Amino acid sequence: MSRKPNSEQRRAQIVQALMDTMAEHGYEKATILLIARRAQLTPGLLHYHFHSKAEILLALVQALAGAARQRYLALAHKATNADERLAAYVEARLGLGEGADAGAVAAWVVIGAEAVRQSEVRAAYQHAVDTEMALLRELLSASLAAQRKSTANVEALAAALLALMEGTFQLASAAPDSMPVGYAAPLAMQLVRRFIDAEPPTGC
Amino acid sequence: MSRKPNSEQRRAQIVQALMDTMAEHGYEKATILLIARRAQLTPGLLHYHFHSKAEILLALVQALAGAARQRYLALAHKATNADERLAAYVEARLGLGEGADAGAVAAWVVIGAEAVRQSEVRAAYQHAVDTEMALLRELLSASLAAQRKSTANVEALAAALLALMEGTFQLASAAPDSMPVGYAAPLAMQLVRRFIDAEPPTGC
Amino acid sequence: MSRKPNSEQRRAQIVQALMDTMAEHGYEKATILLIARRAQLTPGLLHYHFHSKAEILLALVQALAGAARQRYLALAHKATNADERLAAYVEARLGLGEGADAGAVAAWVVIGAEAVRQSEVRAAYQHAVDTEMALLRELLSASLAAQRKSTANVEALAAALLALMEGTFQLASAAPDSMPVGYAAPLAMQLVRRFIDAEPPTGC
Amino acid sequence: MSRKPNSEQRRAQIVQALMDTMAEHGYEKATILLIARRAQLTPGLLHYHFHSKAEILLALVQALAGAARQRYLALAHKATNADERLAAYVEARLGLGEGADAGAVAAWVVIGAEAVRQSEVRAAYQHAVDTEMALLRELLSASLAAQRKSTANVEALAAALLALMEGTFQLASAAPDSMPVGYAAPLAMQLVRRFIDAEPPTGC
DNA sequence: AATGAATGAGCATTCATTCAT
DNA sequence: AATGAATGAATGCTCATTCAT
Numbered sequence: 001m002s003r004k005p006n007s008e009q010r011r012a013q014i015v016q017a018l019m020d021t022m023a024e025h026g027y028e029k030a031t032i033l034l035i036a037r038r039a040q041l042t043p044g045l046l047h048y049h050f051h052s053k054a055e056i057l058l059a060l061v062q063a064l065a066g067a068a069r070q071r072y073l074a075l076a077h078k079a080t081n082a083d084e085r086l087a088a089y090v091e092a093r094l095g096l097g098e099g100a101d102a103g104a105v106a107a108w109v110v111i112g113a114e115a116v117r118q119s120e121v122r123a124a125y126q127h128a129v130d131t132e133m134a135l136l137r138e139l140l141s142a143s144l145a146a147q148r149k150s151t152a153n154v155e156a157l158a159a160a161l162l163a164l165m166e167g168t169f170q171l172a173s174a175a176p177d178s179m180p181v182g183y184a185a186p187l188a189m190q191l192v193r194r195f196i197d198a199e200p201p202t203g204c
Numbered sequence: 205m206s207r208k209p210n211s212e213q214r215r216a217q218i219v220q221a222l223m224d225t226m227a228e229h230g231y232e233k234a235t236i237l238l239i240a241r242r243a244q245l246t247p248g249l250l251h252y253h254f255h256s257k258a259e260i261l262l263a264l265v266q267a268l269a270g271a272a273r274q275r276y277l278a279l280a281h282k283a284t285n286a287d288e289r290l291a292a293y294v295e296a297r298l299g300l301g302e303g304a305d306a307g308a309v310a311a312w313v314v315i316g317a318e319a320v321r322q323s324e325v326r327a328a329y330q331h332a333v334d335t336e337m338a339l340l341r342e343l344l345s346a347s348l349a350a351q352r353k354s355t356a357n358v359e360a361l362a363a364a365l366l367a368l369m370e371g372t373f374q375l376a377s378a379a380p381d382s383m384p385v386g387y388a389a390p391l392a393m394q395l396v397r398r399f400i401d402a403e404p405p406t407g408c
Numbered sequence: 409m410s411r412k413p414n415s416e417q418r419r420a421q422i423v424q425a426l427m428d429t430m431a432e433h434g435y436e437k438a439t440i441l442l443i444a445r446r447a448q449l450t451p452g453l454l455h456y457h458f459h460s461k462a463e464i465l466l467a468l469v470q471a472l473a474g475a476a477r478q479r480y481l482a483l484a485h486k487a488t489n490a491d492e493r494l495a496a497y498v499e500a501r502l503g504l505g506e507g508a509d510a511g512a513v514a515a516w517v518v519i520g521a522e523a524v525r526q527s528e529v530r531a532a533y534q535h536a537v538d539t540e541m542a543l544l545r546e547l548l549s550a551s552l553a554a555q556r557k558s559t560a561n562v563e564a565l566a567a568a569l570l571a572l573m574e575g576t577f578q579l580a581s582a583a584p585d586s587m588p589v590g591y592a593a594p595l596a597m598q599l600v601r602r603f604i605d606a607e608p609p610t611g612c
Numbered sequence: 613m614s615r616k617p618n619s620e621q622r623r624a625q626i627v628q629a630l631m632d633t634m635a636e637h638g639y640e641k642a643t644i645l646l647i648a649r650r651a652q653l654t655p656g657l658l659h660y661h662f663h664s665k666a667e668i669l670l671a672l673v674q675a676l677a678g679a680a681r682q683r684y685l686a687l688a689h690k691a692t693n694a695d696e697r698l699a700a701y702v703e704a705r706l707g708l709g710e711g712a713d714a715g716a717v718a719a720w721v722v723i724g725a726e727a728v729r730q731s732e733v734r735a736a737y738q739h740a741v742d743t744e745m746a747l748l749r750e751l752l753s754a755s756l757a758a759q760r761k762s763t764a765n766v767e768a769l770a771a772a773l774l775a776l777m778e779g780t781f782q783l784a785s786a787a788p789d790s791m792p793v794g795y796a797a798p799l800a801m802q803l804v805r806r807f808i809d810a811e812p813p814t815g816c
Numbered sequence: 817a818a819t820g821a822a823t824g825a826g827c828a829t830t831c832a833t834t835c836a837t
Numbered sequence: 838a839a840t841g842a843a844t845g846a847a848t849g850c851t852c853a854t855t856c857a858t
Contacts, residue, residue: 431728432729433729434640434725434726434728434729435640436638436639436640436641437640437729514728517724517725517728518725518728518729520721520725520782520786521638521721521722521724521725521726521786522638522725523785523786523787524635524638524718524721524722524785524786525636525637525638525641530786530787533786533787534786534787534789534790537783537786537787537790538787538790541790561799563792563795564792564795564798564799565799567783567791567792567795567796567799568776568780568795568796568799568800568803570779570783571775571776571777571779571780571782571783571796572772572775572776572779573775573779574778574779574782574783575774575775575776575777575778575779575780575781575782576775576779577779578724578775578778578779578782579741579771579774579775579778581727581728582724582725582727582728582734582737582738582741583727583734583737583738583741583742585738586738586741586742586745587771588767588768588771591767591768591771591772592771592772592775594768595765595768595769595771595772596772598807599772599803599806599807602806602807602809602810603802603803603806603807605806605810606806606809606810
């Protein structure tokens with residue numbers, strides 16, 4: 001067999017280097033030179049594997065979204081009911097266990113701000129949000145249904161839970177010292193459970 | 205004789221122009237030239253009134269934090285009990301009524317990302333967060349106390365509510381089409397109220 | 409009598425402020441704003457009293473040259489012969505006594521460098537040099553004549569002595585720690601006296 | 613494959629261009645654009661090879677000091693005794709022969725003025741001065757010893773000779789028309805020789 | 817695939833000078 | 838005389854991108 005080109009490995013290496021550099025310097029100040037150094041590559045090589053810096057960023061958005069999905073799937077594996085699956089999801093996003101990555105979180109916050117101004121990043125970010133929203137709707141609907149509660153508010157509840165997660169990332173990245181430690185996952189679950197408990201039953 | 209100083213007016217004008225420009229282009233791409241044009245001033249004049257671009261940004265952080273405080277005070281004026289004050293706070297931050305400003309929200313999101321990398325911005329951002337946390341602790345403690353509930357979780361609850369707000373800003377700015385309209389304020393209040401209702405009473 | 413306009417005083421104040429600022433920051437970095445602050449005046453006022461920054465510099469050259477002349481005249485007053493007059497001159501230029509001014513010396517060094525590139529400064533500098541050379545020729549000729557020595561080399565000797573002084577200013581300003589203290593005036597006199605002593609008598 | 617580095621050549625080219633430009637315009641007015649044009653390079657490339665303009669200046673200080681050392685070594689090669697070595701030194705610094713470079717001299721004068729205000733330049737300038745002083749002390753001590761003269765005044769004599777040289781550069785650059793031609797080297801040697809001749813013998 | 821020099825547009829900032837008051 | 842805001846050209850420096858090797 002012929003020797004495999006190492007492009008895929010190189011691309012992953014570059015994407016990872018962008019993530020690390022962005023977490024530290026933001027997107028604009030994450031220069032091609034800094035990224036290349038972090039990846040232990042030369043500047044020219046980055047443009048051999050990616051057409052532009054923006055393209056690396058888009059690849060990073062995909063990579064982070066994919067990693068988040070994998071983290072949920074790994075935890076959801078052991079879940080046996082709707083509530084456990086929801087808890088697995090929240091743990092996957094907000095938990096401090098294995099897979100928690102301050103760099104990835106900071107990079108995601110920076111991506112969120114870039115989405116405000118770059119339409120292509122916004123599109124990718126929105127796609128990730130839509131995917132999350134769909135998953136959340138499904139998980140919350142299942143939890144509501146399991147308790148025979150109305151699903152009328154599921155959309156808003158999903159949005160609030162997603163906002164809670166995004167805000168947690170923001171605060172963890174920009175004001176870590178002002179926040180209590182490890183509060184996010186357990187409190188998010190409590191908020192949702194108590195909300196669901198207080199929802200009116202189906203058909204009312 | 206001498207001309208009368210107009211610095212304060214000019215500074216406010218420039219800060220506003222930075223906010224508008226940042227909401228559209230982000231911080232790095234909000235160039236001095238763009239800001240000056242938006243403020244209908246010449247580039248040199250911006251550096252006459254501010255030492256550096258970073259200084260304008262810090263002034264903007266103060267301005268936004270101050271405006272948020274004013275908005276709360278205006279609404280809290282009519283509140284007669286703890287729950288109404290809390291509702292006034294949530295409405296001031298997340299409501300769609302008068303004072304809601306998509307530009308200010310987008311600028312705040314961009315500031316949050318800049319706080320990840322610029323230590324001076326981070327300090328100012330953290331100060332704003334600390335102030336919010338203190339206010340939230342006070343409001344939530346009062347609501348809990350009014351219902352004779354334990355205040356053991358007030359810190360975490362405050363953090364969660366603040367995260368919910370920051371995340372709402374983020375999603376409203378970067379993925380507005382993926383989010384339901386007007387969900388944030390009412391749902392945030394419901395989440396908090398139901399959480400408080402389900403809290404154990406004092407002394408348990 | 410009508411109140412005297414304070415222009416002359418203001419001009420002197422500004423020239424002095426330029427000298428101080430130049431000694432610290434060089435000519436280019438001695439901005440109008442810095443000079444104005446040092447003189448406790450406002451920037452606009454500097455251009456009321458001088459047409460341009462270059463004009464202040466020219467006034468400073470005159471002022472420094474004039475001050476040097478005064479210092480010599482004050483010391484020469486007591487001299488009773490050619491050698492004492494020469495010693496008075498050397499002391500006036502290189503001595504550490506009253507009137508020695510590190511700021512003035514540093515400013516003169518900076519002026520010397522500006523003379524390399526600005527033709528108007530060069531003209532003023534050259535005029536000062538020519539005046540010095542004339543005085544030196546006179547003093548040295550008198551000393552040589554007093555000892556009945558040939559004055560064939562007086563031009564070159566004057567040039568060398570002037571160079572020694574200018575170089576002393578340079579080294580005192582830019583490498584003070586590398587130079588012995590107080591060496592300049594006595595050694596300069598010794599060099600000149602021994603040179604003259606070894607000169608052939610007139611008519612040879 | 614990879615291109616071969618040409619940085620050393622480019623750096624030398626840039627340093628030379630700074631020297632030429634500085635000799636004509638001074639340091640501040642020797643803009644990156646002017647230097648680049650003189651070197652027939654693009655402005656961006658200067659910052660690829662040097663971190664900053666100040667760094668080019670430091671490289672120039674080293675280059676000029678090195679060239680001066682080489683010029684002395686080349687001439688000292690033929691010297692057979694202390695006096696000839698001293699004469700070789702003076703000729704190397706002040707002589708009009710091969711290697712005399714009005715541009716380098718003017719650049720050195722400008723550097724001397726920059727040393728007044730830029731601490732890094734001052735450090736480099738002082739180092740060059742210290743090296744010169746050490747060499748001068750050695751040369752003068754040898755000459756004094758060869759004539760069995762006291763070396764008590766060698767430090768001050770070295771300082772005076774160095775000052776004479778620096779001042780000669782200054783006057784040659786800023787007031788060439790006011791100075792006699794070719795006076796410097798022969799007169800400097802005469803001054804030193806007559807001084808030494810008149811020194812008291814060792815042990816007195 | 818890989819290197820690193822080269823380009824050139826763009827940026828924040830500085831500053832002498834002007835001018836309305 | 839005096840003020841201080843305003844101007845606009847100039848400058849050092851950055852950086853994504855290109856390209857010869």
